[in-house]
Amino acid sequence: MAKPAQGAKYRGSIRDFPDFDPSQDAEALYTAMKGFGSDKEAILELITSRSNRQRQEVCQSYKSLYGKDLIADLKYELTGKFERLIVGLMRPLAYCDAKEIKDAISGIGTDEKCLIEILASRTNEQIHQLVAATCTRQGS
DSSP: OOOOOTTOOOOOOOOOOTTOOHHHHHHHHHHHHSSSSOOHHHHHHHHHTSOHHHHHHHHHHHHHHHSSOHHHHHHHHOOHHHHHHHHHHHSOHHHHHHHHHHHHHSSSSOOHHHHHHHHHHSOHHHHHHHHHHHHHHHHO
C-alpha cells in the first residue's frame, strides 16, 4: 500500500453537483413527497448527491416556491433513522455538530469519542460557527 505524500491533507470528498439548479431540486423533492407516501429512493438520491451548501440553497428555493419549510415536510414524510439521517443532512454542518455535542454531554456519562471527533477535526472558523449555532439552538 502506498503511503500518502508528506503533508497531504485529508478532506471530505463531497463535491458540488454539476449543473446544480436549486429550484429544480426543490420541485423534485416536492414531487417525491406529494400524494400518499413518499419516494424515499428519490429523496435519498437527490440529497446525498448534493453538497451541504447546495442543500441549503434547495431549502431556500423550497420555501420560495411552496411557502413551506422543507425540513418540516421531510420530518412529516419520513420516520425513524432514515428521517434523522435526511434531516441531519439538510441542516448546516455547525447545527449538526452542535446537536451531536449536546447529545454527547447529555444524560449519564459523556461520549468523549464524539467530542474529540468533532472538536479535533474542525477548523477555527468551523468552531466559531459551531459556537454560534449552539447559541441559536439554545434559543429555540
